[in-house]
Amino acid sequence: MYVAVKGGERAIDNAHDWLAQERRGDPAVPELSVAQIREQMKLAVNRVMAEGSLYDPDLAALAIKQAQGDLIEAVFLIRAYRTTLPRFAASRPVETADMVVDRRISATFKDLPGGQVLGPTFDYTHRLLDFTLMAEAEGCDTGPEQGTPEPAIPVPHVTQFLNRDGLIEEAPHSDDPPPDLTREPLELPADRALRLQAITRGDEGFILSMAYSTQRGYGRTHAFVGELRIGKVAVTVDIPELGFAVEIGEINLTECETVNQFKGSRTEPPQFTRGYGLVFGQSERKSIAMSLVDRALRWNELGEDFTGSPAQDEEFVLSHCDNIQATGFLEHIKLPHYVDFQAELELVRRLRSEAQSQQEAAE
Known part of the structure; x- marks a missing residue:
């Protein structure tokens, strides 16, 4: 038995x-550096941070390198490392209304205060391979020189305009x-805050x-993207x-609010309802999907029928x-x-x- 164990170790x-x-x-x-992964594979880094529940671009990039690009393995590495970290404090809820936006679009209003900010996105690109990216780095242009950034002006959430006329439900709020x-392990049934954590x-x-x-x-939750915004928010901690x-830093977030129809119930008038998604970094697909699933899971609290949808099954x-x-x-x-x-074989x-x-006996 000892020989088998030693052989297994070898x-x-x-x-x-x-x-x-x-x-x-x-x-x-040339070896790929952690800094290159962090700066040039940001979307992969953002996904690892989001699903690993740890905002640290350097560690996420390191995990991607160690995992050979396997993002789930990288998430596993990040979560394992996260368990070793002490927790010194809990931050206040971030104020996404004060976000310094890099991208902000709405599918419900064309003209809105702050304007539509297209920002960095694949939405308007042609899905054609760009073979110029195969050029050697030494011969590549570094891009246009960056000028002095304009002062950031916080922009209000689009849903505030619907709130004025009572056309959309108020965002639920709790001080708990x-x-x-x-x-803590997941327990069912889960409240919305816990569901959102699990989904993100x-x-x-x-x-x-x-x-x-x-x-x-x-x-039956076809929705409009009320607003999708990406940018930096301040993280503050009570001392x-x-x-x-005290503000201890900034993080990049993607936030999505969807607007869904609601026919009303015995206690609520017809109005629009919300779906919500919030994810680390730039992660548009995930935040939109998250908001749709969040809305689907709210069928019971809104008095809707369960249609048998897997997305409604908490x-x-x-x-x-x-x-x-x-x-x-x-x-x-394996x-x-x-x-x-x-x-099983026996x-x-x-x-x-x-x-x-039995067959031989029957014959």
């Missing part, structure tokens, strides 16, 4: 060495601190699939010794959206199951033998 060490060689690739090609999904940490592909299903008739809050969505849990359960089947399989052999005996 095999694992060799696998680690081989993995390191594969990660590095051809030594003749929300539960912390990173420290959930796998982008899964949330996208659920949101897509609502648009195709499963959930008890000082008696006031237990289904929240229990299966986490890609780390899904990966662990999926990939555990680990040794020798004893289990031998039991059972099948016995059943086959009994069936053959």
Whole structure:
């Protein structure tokens, strides 16, 4: 038994060495630095930060490099590291109305205070390969010189215009601190704050699939993007010794509010309702999908009918959206199951033998 264990250790060490060689690739090609990943693969970095529940572009870039670009593996690395960090304080809720926007669009109003800000997006590009990107870095232009940025002016949320006429539900507010999904296990039924935490940490592909299903008739939540905004917000923390809050930094966020029809109920008049998404970094697809799923999950509190949509099933969505849990359960089947399989093998052999005996007896 000892020899088998030692042999397994040797095999694992060799696998680690081989993995390191594969990660590095051809030594003749310059090694990809963490700074390059952070600056030139920002959307991948943003996804790892969002699903890893840790805002740190450098660590997310390091995780992507270590994981050879496998973003789920990178999320796993970030979450594992996150568990080792002490928590010194809890920040105040960020004020997204004060966001310094890089991008801000609305599908409901053409002209609005602050204007439409297209910002950096693939929305208006042609999906054609740009072979100039294959040019050597030394010969590439660094781009236009950046001028002095204009002073940032906070812009109000679009839904405020609908609020004036009472055409949209008021945003729910509670002074109770929300539960912390990173420290407490998920319990069902979950309130909206907990659901939003689970969805924002959930796998982008899964949330996208659920949101897509609502648009195709499963959930009846076809929505308008009231506003999608991307930009920087300040993070502030209350300092008890000082008696006031102190700004400790800025983070980039993507926020989406969708506007959905609502026919009304016995207690509520017909009006528009909201779906909400908030994600680290620039992550438009995830934030829009998140807002659609959030709205679909609110069917019960709004007195709507359950249509059988998977996106309306809280237990289904929240229990299966986490890609780390899904990966662990999926990939555990490649680990040794020798004893289990031998039991199954013996059972099948016995059943086959009994069936053959019965057939021979019948003949």
